Amino acid sequence: MTYCVAIKLDVGLVLLSDTRTNAGLDNISRYGKMHTWEVPGERAVALLTAGNLSITQGLITRLEKRIEQSALDPDTETILNADSMFRIAQIVGEIMRDVQERHREGMEAQGTSFDATVLVAGQRKGGSARLFLVYSAGNFIEATQDTPFLQIGEHKYGKPILDRVITPKTPLGKAKLAACVSMDSTLRSNLSVGMPLDLAIIETDSLKITERRRIEPDDKDFNQLSDAWSKALNSAFHDLPHVF
Numbered sequence: 001m002t003y004c005v006a007i008k009l010d011v012g013l014v015l016l017s018d019t020r021t022n023a024g025l026d027n028i029s030r031y032g033k034m035h036t037w038e039v040p041g042e043r044a045v046a047l048l049t050a051g052n053l054s055i056t057q058g059l060i061t062r063l064e065k066r067i068e069q070s071a072l073d074p075d076t077e078t079i080l081n082a083d084s085m086f087r088i089a090q091i092v093g094e095i096m097r098d099v100q101e102r103h104r105e106g107m108e109a110q111g112t113s114f115d116a117t118v119l120v121a122g123q124r125k126g127g128s129a130r131l132f133l134v135y136s137a138g139n140f141i142e143a144t145q146d147t148p149f150l151q152i153g154e155h156k157y158g159k160p161i162l163d164r165v166i167t168p169k170t171p172l173g174k175a176k177l178a179a180c181v182s183m184d185s186t187l188r189s190n191l192s193v194g195m196p197l198d199l200a201i202i203e204t205d206s207l208k209i210t211e212r213r214r215i216e217p218d219d220k221d222f223n224q225l226s227d228a229w230s231k232a233l234n235s236a237f238h239d240l241p242h243v244f
C-alpha cells in the first residue's frame with residue numbers, strides 16, 4: 001500500500017508521498033510514487049500514484065510515450081501541451097481506463113485487485129493551480145476551498161491533523177509541517193507505508209517545481225519533527241481536563 005497527500009493553498013501546492021510497495025509481509029519493495037514534469041515558465045505538473053503497481057506504471061509509461069511522440073507529431077496531445085489542468089486530469093483518466101481495460105480480464109482471472117488512484121496537481125501559464133483525484137474508472141474530483149487537500153492510499157491515520165489545521169490560507173511552511181506530521185502518523189500506524197519519502201512544492205505562478213526533496217529514514221529534520229510531535233501529543237493528553 002502507500003500514502004500520498006496533496007494540499008492546495010492560495011500560495012501553492014504541497015505534495016508528499018511514501019515509497020513502499022508490498023505484496024505480503026515478506027515481499028516489500030521501494031518504488032517512487034511521485035512523478036513530475038516541467039516546462040519552466042509554462043507549466044509544472046505532478047502525479048502521485050497509489051494502488052496496483054502494474055496499472056500505475058503502465059499509466060506513467062503511456063504518458064511518457066505520448067510526450068515522446070509529440071516531438072515527432074506536434075498534434076499529439078500530452079500533459080505538457082494540454083490547454084488546461086482540467087484537460088490533463090481527463091487525459092490521465094482516459095489512459096487509466098485504457099490500461100485497466102487492457103489487463104482487466106487477466107487480472108480478474110487471477111483474483112488480483114486492479115484498483116488504482118492518482119493525484120494530479122499543477123499549474124499552467126494563464127491558469128490557476130489545481131488539484132484532482134482520479135479514480136480507477138477514470139472519473140475525478142477536484143480540491144475546493146472547502147476541501148483543500150486530497151489523499152490516496154492509507155489516508156485515515158493522517159487525516160485528523162489535516163482536518164484541524166489546513167485551510168487555503170495556511171502558509172506554505174505550516175502546510176509542509178502538517179503534511180509531514182500526517183505522514184509520520186501514518187508511518188507509525190501502518191506497516192504498509194514506509195520511507196523514504198518524496199516531497200515537492202509548486203509555488204503559485206512559479207510554473208516550476210520550486211522544491212523537491214527525498215526524505216530518508218535518517219533525515220534529521222523529519223526525525224526532529226516526529227519527536228517533537230510525539231512529545232506535544234503526550235503533553236496535550238496529560239493536560240486534558242478530567243471530565244469523565
